[in-house]
Amino acid sequence: MIKKLYLVSPGPVPIPEDALVEAAKPIIHHRTEIFSDIFMEVAEGMKYIFQTKQDIFIFASSGTGAMEAAVANLLSPGDEVITINGGKFGERWGEIARAWGLNVHEIVLEWGEPYTGDQLYEELKAHPNVKAVFATLSETSSGSVYDIKSFAEATAKTDAVLVVDAISGLGATPCPMDEWGVDVIVAGSQKALMIPPGLAYIALSEKAWNLVENSKFPKYYFDLKAYKKSLGKKTTPYTPAISLIIQQKKTIDFIKKMGLETIFEHHRILADATRAAVQALGLELLSKIPGNIATAVKVPEGVDGIALVKTVQKKYGVYIAGGQSSYKGKIFRIAHLGYMSAFDIITAISAVEMALAEQGYKFDMGAGVKAAMEIFRREWK
Amino acid sequence: MIKKLYLVSPGPVPIPEDALVEAAKPIIHHRTEIFSDIFMEVAEGMKYIFQTKQDIFIFASSGTGAMEAAVANLLSPGDEVITINGGKFGERWGEIARAWGLNVHEIVLEWGEPYTGDQLYEELKAHPNVKAVFATLSETSSGSVYDIKSFAEATAKTDAVLVVDAISGLGATPCPMDEWGVDVIVAGSQKALMIPPGLAYIALSEKAWNLVENSKFPKYYFDLKAYKKSLGKKTTPYTPAISLIIQQKKTIDFIKKMGLETIFEHHRILADATRAAVQALGLELLSKIPGNIATAVKVPEGVDGIALVKTVQKKYGVYIAGGQSSYKGKIFRIAHLGYMSAFDIITAISAVEMALAEQGYKFDMGAGVKAAMEIFRREWK
Numbered sequence: 001m002i003k004k005l006y007l008v009s010p011g012p013v014p015i016p017e018d019a020l021v022e023a024a025k026p027i028i029h030h031r032t033e034i035f036s037d038i039f040m041e042v043a044e045g046m047k048y049i050f051q052t053k054q055d056i057f058i059f060a061s062s063g064t065g066a067m068e069a070a071v072a073n074l075l076s077p078g079d080e081v082i083t084i085n086g087g088k089f090g091e092r093w094g095e096i097a098r099a100w101g102l103n104v105h106e107i108v109l110e111w112g113e114p115y116t117g118d119q120l121y122e123e124l125k126a127h128p129n130v131k132a133v134f135a136t137l138s139e140t141s142s143g144s145v146y147d148i149k150s151f152a153e154a155t156a157k158t159d160a161v162l163v164v165d166a167i168s169g170l171g172a173t174p175c176p177m178d179e180w181g182v183d184v185i186v187a188g189s190q191k192a193l194m195i196p197p198g199l200a201y202i203a204l205s206e207k208a209w210n211l212v213e214n215s216k217f218p219k220y221y222f223d224l225k226a227y228k229k230s231l232g233k234k235t236t237p238y239t240p241a242i243s244l245i246i247q248q249k250k251t252i253d254f255i256k257k258m259g260l261e262t263i264f265e266h267h268r269i270l271a272d273a274t275r276a277a278v279q280a281l282g283l284e285l286l287s288k289i290p291g292n293i294a295t296a297v298k299v300p301e302g303v304d305g306i307a308l309v310k311t312v313q314k315k316y317g318v319y320i321a322g323g324q325s326s327y328k329g330k331i332f333r334i335a336h337l338g339y340m341s342a343f344d345i346i347t348a349i350s351a352v353e354m355a356l357a358e359q360g361y362k363f364d365m366g367a368g369v370k371a372a373m374e375i376f377r378r379e380w381k
Numbered sequence: 382m383i384k385k386l387y388l389v390s391p392g393p394v395p396i397p398e399d400a401l402v403e404a405a406k407p408i409i410h411h412r413t414e415i416f417s418d419i420f421m422e423v424a425e426g427m428k429y430i431f432q433t434k435q436d437i438f439i440f441a442s443s444g445t446g447a448m449e450a451a452v453a454n455l456l457s458p459g460d461e462v463i464t465i466n467g468g469k470f471g472e473r474w475g476e477i478a479r480a481w482g483l484n485v486h487e488i489v490l491e492w493g494e495p496y497t498g499d500q501l502y503e504e505l506k507a508h509p510n511v512k513a514v515f516a517t518l519s520e521t522s523s524g525s526v527y528d529i530k531s532f533a534e535a536t537a538k539t540d541a542v543l544v545v546d547a548i549s550g551l552g553a554t555p556c557p558m559d560e561w562g563v564d565v566i567v568a569g570s571q572k573a574l575m576i577p578p579g580l581a582y583i584a585l586s587e588k589a590w591n592l593v594e595n596s597k598f599p600k601y602y603f604d605l606k607a608y609k610k611s612l613g614k615k616t617t618p619y620t621p622a623i624s625l626i627i628q629q630k631k632t633i634d635f636i637k638k639m640g641l642e643t644i645f646e647h648h649r650i651l652a653d654a655t656r657a658a659v660q661a662l663g664l665e666l667l668s669k670i671p672g673n674i675a676t677a678v679k680v681p682e683g684v685d686g687i688a689l690v691k692t693v694q695k696k697y698g699v700y701i702a703g704g705q706s707s708y709k710g711k712i713f714r715i716a717h718l719g720y721m722s723a724f725d726i727i728t729a730i731s732a733v734e735m736a737l738a739e740q741g742y743k744f745d746m747g748a749g750v751k752a753a754m755e756i757f758r759r760e761w762k
Contacts, residue, residue, distance in 0.1 A: 001647050001761050002639070004722040024405040258383070266382050315761065317722070341385040341698070343728040350727045350750065354758040366751025369731060373746060377735040380382050380696065 003317040008348040010140035010168050010294040010321060012190040012197055013338025019195055019250040023243050030242050036234040038249050043231065045252035049193070049260065050185055050203050051176035057227040059200040060241040063167035063188030064092065066200035069222035070163045070184050071096050074132055074208060076216035078103060082123055082160070083134045084151075087111050088141035088324045089165055093134035100217060105130065111142035111327060112287035112296070117150025121157065130160045131211065138169030138293040141324045143333060145173055145291025152181040161208045167191060167200075171255060172267045172293050172337055183208040189244060192263075192293075194251040194338045198244045251339075267292040269379045270336035270345050273372040277349045278334075280371035281356065281363050286331050294321070294335040303359045305329035311355040318351035342376045384698040389729040391521035391549050391675040391702060393571040393578055394719025400576055400631040404624050411623050417615040419630050424612065426633035430574070430641065431566055431584050432557035438608040440581040441622040444548035444569030445473065447581035450603035451544045451565050452477050455513055455589060457597035459484060463504055463541070464515040465532075468492050469522035469705045470546055474515035481598060486511065492523035492708060493668030493677070498531025502538065511541045512592065519550030519674040522705045524714060526554055526672025533562040542589045548572060548581075552636060553648045553674050553718055564589040570625060573644070573674075575632040575719045579625045632720075648673040650760045651717035651726050654753040658730045659715075661752035662737065662744050667712050675702070675716040684740045686710035692736040699732035723757045 007014050028035055039058075046056040059065050075081065081102050083093040086109040094106045105127050109115055124130055133155055138145050148164055155162040161183035166175050170185065171192030177185050182205070189199035204212065204224070212224055220226075226237040255263060271292035275285060278297045286296035299305035306329045309322040323331040334348045349368045357365060388395050409416055420439075427437040440446050456462065462483050464474040467490040475487045486508050490496055505511055514536055519526050529545055536543040542564035547556050551566065552573030558566050563586070570580035585593065585605070593605055601607075607618040636644060652673035656666060659678045667677035680686035687710045690703040704712040715729045730749045738746055 001650065002644075002720060002722050004720075004724070006724065021405065024402065263383075269382065316724075318724070339383060339385075341383050343385070343387065343697075343699070343724075343731065346727060346731045346750075347724040350724065350754055354754055354761075357758055365754060366747040369727075369750045369754075370747025373731055373735055373750075377738055380735075 006318045009319050010335040016339045019247040022247045040234050042248050049171050052178045054203045056203045061200045063200050066186040066202045072217045072219040073224045074211040079131045080129045081132045087139040090136045114289045117154040121154035124158045132161050134163045137166040138291050140168045140294045142287050143294045143296030144287040144289045149180045195247040198241045273375040276371040277368035280367040293337050294333050296331045296333045303361050312351045316351040387699045390700050391716040397720045400628040403628045421615050423629050430552050433559045435584045437584045442581045444581050447567040447583045453598045453600040454605045455592040460512045461510045462513045468520040471517045495670045498535040502535035505539045513542045515544045518547040519672050521549045521675045523668050524675045524677030525668040525670045530561045576628040579622045654756040657752040658749035661748040674718050675714050677712045677714045684742050693732045697732040
């Protein structure tokens with residue numbers, strides 16, 4: 001069989017054709033007016049996606065680089081912080097914070113369990129010296145989206161800043177920075193921003209900038225003051241990832257043209273269809289707070305989860321994701337993120353159905369696709 | 382919704398990524414050794430797809446150009462010919478032949494009705510002066526594949542040559558030129574050859590070359606003698622479509638690597654899945670001799686066929702084809718041709734199902750996709 005490859009994993013995601021072809025064009029120099037103009041269109045355009053009036057700083061790095069930048073720029077040796085660990089990426093905040101020698105109060109949650117702003121506020125009262133809370137908007141490891149708005153309401157009552165890893169969520173699910181009062185948002189290019197990996201973004205509130213002014217951690221590449229100075233000159237302090245910036249310009253145009261609300265709604269419909277499909281197959285979601293970025297599905301009794309994902313990926317060429325850490329083999333994940341259409345979901349569900357059948361799982365073949373189609377038919381505009 | 386465009390029409394077809402990117406590379410000059418080498422790899426490689434030892438001539442033209450080349454090079458004013466018209470493309474043979482003032486015996490068939498070598502032999506006996514028979518391997522307008530082998534057996538018993546429009550069929554369904562004794566095969570680049578439109582191919586048996594030697598029709602651009610002379614110099618007499626030739630080299634590599642038999646089997650599986658899917662929806666095939674290139678499906682009672690195709694194309698972005706000529710609105714066509722995967726078929730079927738439901742057609746939603754999945758699951762290797 002001719003096997004095409006399909007990406008339905010939570011990053012990287014499929015890239016719009018207009019952005020793809022940009023990478024095939026000859027590279028231009030970055031210390032030029034033509035590039036500076038494009039660079040500033042990205043820096044300004046990203047404010048629309050962050051929903052903020054604050055400056056957006058652009059790193060040539062993966063999202064993790066911007067997470068570390070937040071830690072290195074906001075804090076000083078021995079500072080107390082809270083990290084909310086509800087999965088692989090919440091756990092990462094704790095790893096970074098400990099790597100920098102911070103005094104970490106880590107809130108460890110069952111994957112997919114909710115956590116509220118009220119709970120966070122109690123934690124903050126118990127640790128009044130906490131300077132920053134590190135949270136995750138979309139925890140792709142469990143397919144969850146946390147209530148960032150309530151977290152921001154909690155931190156707003158204290159001196160602590162709220163730092164949100166919105167890497168996989170920004171642009172796919174609401175997280176209006178200024179309206180909700182989020183102090184720091186970190187994002188990455190290969191998720192809802194719809195280009196390849198390699199760019200990371202960060203924006204800071206004034207409350208967060210006050211911490212930056214007093215930070216005593218050593219830093220150079222991720223020093224936000226250097227980026228702030230360079231932004232005034234329409235550039236970055238170090239070589240920007242030129243082709244990625246140009247591609248990003250294209251997808252910002254795409255996102256602006258569709259409108260953020262429409263794109264959120266698109267992700268919601270794809271997610272609803274995915275959830276309806278797997279439930280129609282008799283499967284259960286892992287998360288009690290499922291988001292519209294990726295759906296984590298429990299592998300049913302008697303099915304080998306590792307073999308299932310392998311069949312879907314290797315035999316059918318459909319790159320769903322398996323489970324991470326202790327959930328390896330216990331869940332699989334279908335993303336509905338970025339430049340995906342309804343038929344990417346139909347493709348993913350049909351590949352999963354075929355693989356489930358091969359594993360001897362008893363179900364009504366076609367029921368998943370049917371459930372997805374019912375939603376698309378009703379909601380497609 | 383984010384709408385991606387899907388091509389499931391009988392040409393143009395999706396193009397393998399390795400061939401697509403070639404068109405983004407800087408153009409090279411055609412009177413160079415580097416291009417001549419690529420050109421000859423295409424001319425030689427195409428022999429594998431034609432299954433012939435004869436030379437293959439390459440035109441910068443659409444397939445229709447090569448059809449006209451066959452007429453202009455083989456015949457002389459007033460010659461008698463037979464054309465077999467079982468659809469839009471069989472009809473075209475008659476149009477070209479009449480445009481050149483030939484004496485045409487046109488066999489007009491109901492779309493999708495079979496025609497046999499025995500019938501053709503009777504026709505040839507009735508018209509003993511016929512110099513050429515013009516037939517179609519894959520008649521995409523009706524989703525039919527004709528029994529070319531039996532036609533060749535008939536013409537072999539006479540002085541007439543068999544000229545086959547294999548534009549949409551070559552490389553997707555068997556038509557071994559030398560083994561079957563087909564005298565002339567005409568092909569086009571945008572079908573099973575998996576690149577954009579713009580190249581046409583023609584190969585001739587010795588029996589056909591004898592006619593060429595005696596042809597008195599005027600010709601210049603399509604003069605095969607000029608192409609034969611140029612082929613000895615590893616080039617074409619007029620500017621070749623350079624980027625298309627380079628893309629063709631890539632897909633010949635792809636086809637050779639998979640193997641022609643495997644590719645035929647791939648098309649057969651996709652076609653079986655498509656036929657099973659539409660039949661599971663309670664729909665009927667138009668053709669009594671359905672091929673593995675495109676499936677023509679009758680629009681059921683009470684469904685507006687024009688609106689159906691429009692919904693599938695415009696709303697869902699899935700470019701199935703409608704009916705042509707008098708079948709407009711009465712059939713729709715799903716191709717399973719070229720660089721398509723099983724999920725292109727799943728996509729097409731699910732879009733058709735959603736559009737049928739919108740038209741109020743009563744059926745078991747999901748049944749089509751289920752039937753296709755059952756076949757893919759069983760046959761996918």
